[in-house]
Amino acid sequence: MKMPNKPLSKEKERFIEQLGERRLIETIVNKFNANANRRIVTVGAGEDDCAVIDIDSASGGRKYLVVTTDTVQESTHLPKGISPFQIGWTVAAVNLSDIAAMGAHPFAFTVAMGVPARTRSAFVEEVVEGIEKCASAYHTAVVGGDVTRSKEVILTGTCFGFADRPVRRAGAEIGDLVCVTGSLGNAALGINLIKRGTELKVPVKVEEIAKKALFQPVPRIQEGIALADSGLVTSMIDISDGLALSLAELAKSSGVGFEVYEDKVPVLSEELRSAETFDLSSIGVERRALAFYGGDYELLFTIDASGLERISETIKMSVIGKVTPHEAGIYFKKGEEKEKMELTGYQHF
Amino acid sequence: MKMPNKPLSKEKERFIEQLGERRLIETIVNKFNANANRRIVTVGAGEDDCAVIDIDSASGGRKYLVVTTDTVQESTHLPKGISPFQIGWTVAAVNLSDIAAMGAHPFAFTVAMGVPARTRSAFVEEVVEGIEKCASAYHTAVVGGDVTRSKEVILTGTCFGFADRPVRRAGAEIGDLVCVTGSLGNAALGINLIKRGTELKVPVKVEEIAKKALFQPVPRIQEGIALADSGLVTSMIDISDGLALSLAELAKSSGVGFEVYEDKVPVLSEELRSAETFDLSSIGVERRALAFYGGDYELLFTIDASGLERISETIKMSVIGKVTPHEAGIYFKKGEEKEKMELTGYQHF
Numbered sequence: 001m002k003m004p005n006k007p008l009s010k011e012k013e014r015f016i017e018q019l020g021e022r023r024l025i026e027t028i029v030n031k032f033n034a035n036a037n038r039r040i041v042t043v044g045a046g047e048d049d050c051a052v053i054d055i056d057s058a059s060g061g062r063k064y065l066v067v068t069t070d071t072v073q074e075s076t077h078l079p080k081g082i083s084p085f086q087i088g089w090t091v092a093a094v095n096l097s098d099i100a101a102m103g104a105h106p107f108a109f110t111v112a113m114g115v116p117a118r119t120r121s122a123f124v125e126e127v128v129e130g131i132e133k134c135a136s137a138y139h140t141a142v143v144g145g146d147v148t149r150s151k152e153v154i155l156t157g158t159c160f161g162f163a164d165r166p167v168r169r170a171g172a173e174i175g176d177l178v179c180v181t182g183s184l185g186n187a188a189l190g191i192n193l194i195k196r197g198t199e200l201k202v203p204v205k206v207e208e209i210a211k212k213a214l215f216q217p218v219p220r221i222q223e224g225i226a227l228a229d230s231g232l233v234t235s236m237i238d239i240s241d242g243l244a245l246s247l248a249e250l251a252k253s254s255g256v257g258f259e260v261y262e263d264k265v266p267v268l269s270e271e272l273r274s275a276e277t278f279d280l281s282s283i284g285v286e287r288r289a290l291a292f293y294g295g296d297y298e299l300l301f302t303i304d305a306s307g308l309e310r311i312s313e314t315i316k317m318s319v320i321g322k323v324t325p326h327e328a329g330i331y332f333k334k335g336e337e338k339e340k341m342e343l344t345g346y347q348h349f
Numbered sequence: 350m351k352m353p354n355k356p357l358s359k360e361k362e363r364f365i366e367q368l369g370e371r372r373l374i375e376t377i378v379n380k381f382n383a384n385a386n387r388r389i390v391t392v393g394a395g396e397d398d399c400a401v402i403d404i405d406s407a408s409g410g411r412k413y414l415v416v417t418t419d420t421v422q423e424s425t426h427l428p429k430g431i432s433p434f435q436i437g438w439t440v441a442a443v444n445l446s447d448i449a450a451m452g453a454h455p456f457a458f459t460v461a462m463g464v465p466a467r468t469r470s471a472f473v474e475e476v477v478e479g480i481e482k483c484a485s486a487y488h489t490a491v492v493g494g495d496v497t498r499s500k501e502v503i504l505t506g507t508c509f510g511f512a513d514r515p516v517r518r519a520g521a522e523i524g525d526l527v528c529v530t531g532s533l534g535n536a537a538l539g540i541n542l543i544k545r546g547t548e549l550k551v552p553v554k555v556e557e558i559a560k561k562a563l564f565q566p567v568p569r570i571q572e573g574i575a576l577a578d579s580g581l582v583t584s585m586i587d588i589s590d591g592l593a594l595s596l597a598e599l600a601k602s603s604g605v606g607f608e609v610y611e612d613k614v615p616v617l618s619e620e621l622r623s624a625e626t627f628d629l630s631s632i633g634v635e636r637r638a639l640a641f642y643g644g645d646y647e648l649l650f651t652i653d654a655s656g657l658e659r660i661s662e663t664i665k666m667s668v669i670g671k672v673t674p675h676e677a678g679i680y681f682k683k684g685e686e687k688e689k690m691e692l693t694g695y696q697h698f
Contacts, residue, residue, distance in 0.1 A: 042413065043517070048602075049450035049586060050415040052515045055408065064391060065407070065414070066399040069459040069507060071497045101398035110418040112461075112505040146505070148420045156461040156495070156505035158418060166401045168392070237398060253397075 016124060017117040024124065025147060031128050032142040040107060041141050051110070051143035058107045062162035068098035073114075073154035079214055080194050084123045086215040087155070088130025094240065095159035096138055096219035097297040101238040102168075103228020104161030106140045106221060111157050114150030127155070138221045167228050169253035172235040172302040178258055178321040179311075181223045181299045183266040184243060185287075188294020190214030192285050200283050205275045213269070217297040223315045224299060230314065232307030239300050244292040246300045247330050248343045254302075257328035260321035260341065265291040292341070365473060366466040373473065374496060380477050381491040389456060390490050400459070400492035407456045411511035417447035422463075422503035428563055429543050433472045435564040436504065437479025443589065444508035445487055445568035446646040450587040451517075452577020453510030455489045455570060460506050463499030476504070487570045516577050518602035521584040521651040527607055527670040528660075530572045530648045532615040533592060534636075537643020539563030541634050549632050554624045562618070566646040572664045573648060579663065581656030588649050593641040595649045596679055597692045603651075606677035609670035609690070614640040641690070 016024050029046030038044065043052035059065075072078065072091045082090070092109060099106045111131055115124060124147075135142050140159070190210035193200055220238075227233045235254050239246045243265070247258050267290050268280075280287055302323055303311055311317065321333070330341045365373050378395030387393065392401035408414075421427065421440050431439070441458060448455045460480055464473060473496075484491050489508070539559035542549055569587075576582045584603050588595045592614070596607050616639050617629075629636055651672055652660055660666065670682070679690045 043515070048515075048518050049447040050417040050453065050510070050515070052451070052512075053414045053416070055404065055412060055414050055511075058414070059404065063404060065402045065404050065509075067402070067457065067459060067493055067509070068399040069461050069493055069495050069505075071461045071463060071495050071505070073463065073497060073499055075500055076498050098398040102401070104399065108416065110416060110507055112418050112420045112507075114420060114422065114503055144416055144418055146418050146420050148422060149425050150422055150503060151424055151500045154463055154499060154503055156418075156420070158416075158459055158461075158507040160414075160416070161399070162404075163401075166392070166397075166399070169397050 014121050015118050016115065016121050019121050021147065024121065027125060028128050028145065028147065031132055038141065041143055045142055045144050051108070053108060053143065059162040062105070062164045064163045064166055066099060066102050066104045066161045066163055066166055067158065068095055069156060069158040070094045070098065071154060071156040074152040079191065081211065082215045084126035085130035087153070088127035089134040089216050091155040091157045092131050092134035093217045093219045093297065095157040096134070096140065096221060097217070097238045097240060099159050099161040100220045100224030101236050101299060102161065102163055102166040103224045103233070103236065104163035104166060105225060106138055106159055106161040108143045108160045109135050109140050109157060110144040111142065111155060112146040114148050114154040116151065116153070117149050138219065163228065165228055165231070167233050167236040169235055169237050169250055172250060172254035172256050172323045174256060174323050174325055175305065176234050176302040176323040177305050177308060177319050178260065178323060179301055179303060179317050179319050180239070180266065181220050181315060181317050183269045184239065184296050184298060185267045185290025185294050186210055186213035186269055186272060187217065187296050188290045189268065189272070189285065191294065202283060203275055206272060209269070209272050209275065219297055220299050226314045227299070227301060227311065230307065230311055232303050232311055234302045234304060236299055236301040239296050239298050242293045242295050243300065244341055244343050247341070250300065250302070251326070251330055255326050257324040257326050258321055258330045259324050259333050260331065262288065262291070262332045262334050264318060264320045266318045267291045363470050364467050365464065365470050368470050370496065373470065376474060377477050377494065377496065380481055387490065390492055394491055394493050400457070402457060402492065408511040411454070411513045413512045413515055415448060415451050415453045415510045415512055415515055416507065417444055418505060418507040419443045419447065420503060420505040423501040428540065430560065431564045433475035434479035436502070437476035438483040438565050440504040440506045441480050441483035442566045442568045442646065444506040445483070445489065445570060446566070446587045446589060448508050448510040449569045449573030450585050450648060451510065451512055451515040452573045452582070452585065453512035453515060454574060455487055455508055455510040457492045457509045458484050458489050458506060459493040460491065460504060461495040463497050463503040465500065465502070466498050487568065512577065514577055514580070516582050516585040518584055518586050518599055521599060521603035521605050521672045523605060523672050523674055524654065525583050525651040525672040526654050526657060526668050527609065527672060528650055528652060528666050528668050529588070529615065530569050530664060530666050532618045533588065533645050533647060534616045534639025534643050535559055535562030535618055535621060536566065536645050537639045538617065538621070538634065540643065551632060552624055555621060558618070558621050558624065568646055569648050575663045576648070576650060576660065579656065579660055581652050581660055583651045583653060585648055585650040588645050588647050591642045591644050592649065593690055593692050596690070599649065600675070600679055604675050606673040606675050607670055607679045608673050608682050609680065611637065611681045611683050613667060613669045615667045616640045
């Protein structure tokens with residue numbers, strides 16, 4: 001785990017094993033309870049055996065509770081160069097992204113942190129700051145947690161939301177349009193730049209933007225809610241393991257196939273594409289690899305074609321294909337050419 | 350991590366890295382969704398980006414959602430000799446115990462599992478079986494999870510309950526009676542037996558019972574609910590880090606002190622005490638160490654003295670002391686002698 005590079009004050013230069021569990025928890029709890037969305041929280045983090053939330057005021061009368069849990073840890077998930085703040089941000093963001101993919105309103109988050117005993121307390125404080133900032137940005141209260149001594153840094157988040165019409169992975173109908181929010185491949189470019197280090201020559205600004213996309217993902221909460229509220233979305237998933245695998249999941253759940261217009265997939269953000277004279281081919285990175293096989297936290301969804309105008313007025317999105325019969329499988333389409341999509345992406349084992 | 354000793358069939362003799370993430374998840378999800386309390390679950394484990402729970406049918410009209418999260422892992426929490434089934438049971442039980450300590454009705458559980466790539470798939474299946482069995486025993490549905498590759502076995506559970514009157518740690522009044530459910534020190538005896546190995550000569554039955562108390566703790570869900578429903582409990586906490594530390598937490602939250610009648614603390618279960626001719630002193634284990642400094646998952650609570658008869662008719666409990674002013678601190682009392690209680694117990698750092 002990379003420690004903060006900036007010099008730490010003497011006060012902060014201590015390991016958590018010296019601080020002791022109870023003082024460590026106090027520091028964390030103060031941070032979470034100071035800024036959190038306290039309106040709905042009757043009992044907050046560290047205040048009792050459990051957190052307590054008033055259902056009526058938190059749910060706003062919505063019918064369903066939605067729940068997700070996701071872990072990030074040092075040896076598998078954390079790219080080289082990520083800051084402690086960004087590690088904290090990431091564990092909140094990846095969970096919020098699953099809430100977004102149901103079109104739900106997030107309201108609470110819990111986090112269990114495993115950290116080695118010889119971790120600087122400033123490191124933990126910055127991780128906590130990152131969690132709090134990301135949760136707060138989406139009106140989500142951090143209501144509870146746990147800290148344990150472990151062999152590596154490992155953070156498990158659990159996020160709760162409310163929804164009236166949770167949008168499922170099942171529901172896509174033949175003829176529906178296939179769409180994505182935002183742009184894809186930004187984080188994957190970041191991974192490429194890190195893996196190939198100084199060998200790649202890219203503008204500083206490109207490096208900054210791509211790494212930020214990788215280190216500090218943005219969950220599409222507002223977009224998810226707008227899509228669910230529209231009533232026009234037939235299925236939805238987030239693109240955490242790459243577009244190809246997400247298409248495969250949606251195809252399996254909905255019992256359909258997909259035809260994807262490769263050229264329509266929005267690769268790299270406007271900001272990245274316009275950064276000086278940056279050109280993908282000059283660094284030997286394939287557009288297709290970025291578009292289909294890198295994880296982003298955009299939403300992949302299907303809509304009835306009649307809803308296109310209304311939805312595209314509400315959120316920034318691109319139509320990238322259409323829903324076909326299940327037997328047709330999942331294909332790239334480039335002009336009249338069709339090519340079967342390779343279904344790979346990130347897997348832990 | 351200890352692997353199951355019994356010979357595994359060829360079919361089961363494979364590592365999860367060979368099985369692959371998706372097949373592993375399928376196995377887990379099938380187990381959770383087959384036996385779980387599906388009535389309230391609209392979307393279960395592995396079926397979508399999030400689990401979805403119908404609030405009305407799950408809450409039974411109760412006003413508060415209570416949430417807790419707790420981790421167990423190999424290097425810190427898992428005693429030598431615990432089976433994979435019991436590891437799974439434990440992660441569910443320790444979380445359910447926090448729900449019990451609020452007097453809440455548990456209804457859902459999520460679990461994030463970190464496992465090394467070279468873990469036998471049978472090991473994971475048995476852990477999952479343990480989680481499912483414990484959750485089911487308390488009418489709790491396992492609604493979601495996550496599996497990641499990690500350096501050691503690490504399981505984070507998050508448990509949800511509903512309550513109308515969550516019982517807080519704050520609320521004990523001077524003059525209230527201090528009580529515990531069940532008996533203490535059973536798990537601590539198990540730890541003693543493991544640490545000192547063959548050097549200790551105790552009856553086989555004693556070893557079996559003490560180790561089971563340690564390896565497969567029983568959350569006091571029914572007792573917690575009965576206590577909350579009685580309306581006579583003024584404060585409550587579970588005794589996961591030992592009675593001494595739990596008393597200290599309750600004292601701090603309620604702003605009171607405690608006088609504890611050392612001889613009234615129920616040490617060791619009836620079953621253990623009556624096991625052949627077993628005698629603590631013969632193995633050099635101090636009664637006080639078992640009673641105050643070992644973790645159990647019993648409940649510690651305070652009641653108005655007028656409620657004693659009604660409560661002791663409902664659940665198995667013992668009065669162990671009384672609530673005193675905060676300035677008086679926390680004391681043992683033996684006859685007329687008073688002795689300040691040492692406030693130590695389990696801490697991670």
